Amino acid sequence: MDDTRERVEAAFRAVPRARFLPEDVRDLAEEDRPLPIGHDATNSQPSTVREMLVRLDPRPGETVLDVGSGSGWTSALLAELVGPGGRVVAVELEPALVARSRPVLAPWPVVEVHQADPDVPGVPAGAPYPAVLVSADAPPELAELLARQLADGGRMVVPVGGRMLRYRRRGDEVEQEDTGGVWSFVPLR
16 A cells, blocks of 8 residues: 555646646645536545545556546546556546546546546446546445446445445455545535
């Protein structure tokens, strides 16, 4: 975990949060709180994102599905963690956020941003994924559907009902672990 935490800290240093925020809240980028990015969405609290990434443990060369990519900040952090040999498949439901995040993510060519289909969770066409990060509070049934997109040995971190859950696929079995805490996220739509 120490190596993962060090890699996450390095990603945070490489990816300035302010770059992903609307101009009217950029001066608040250093504050450890969620910030509004429009369309009933937020750029999550840095300490929360940090802990989610440590729990997910994205590794160099992996493909990561980033569900609810919003401003693109988590996608850029993931890109730093998976490196040039990896890939980040970002998916966002709100078209305006998709349009805003694509140009700001240009320096991270391993990120591809997809417009979400409201009837299809994640991006099943690209599955299975070694890692899935969900940055919105998901209902349990939606979390289970996303867990089906995990590769054997894959991990998913997702807030469900204010609890941070980690899923792991081992063969045909998917294990769920409550990693604790009360986490506040906008609902996954």
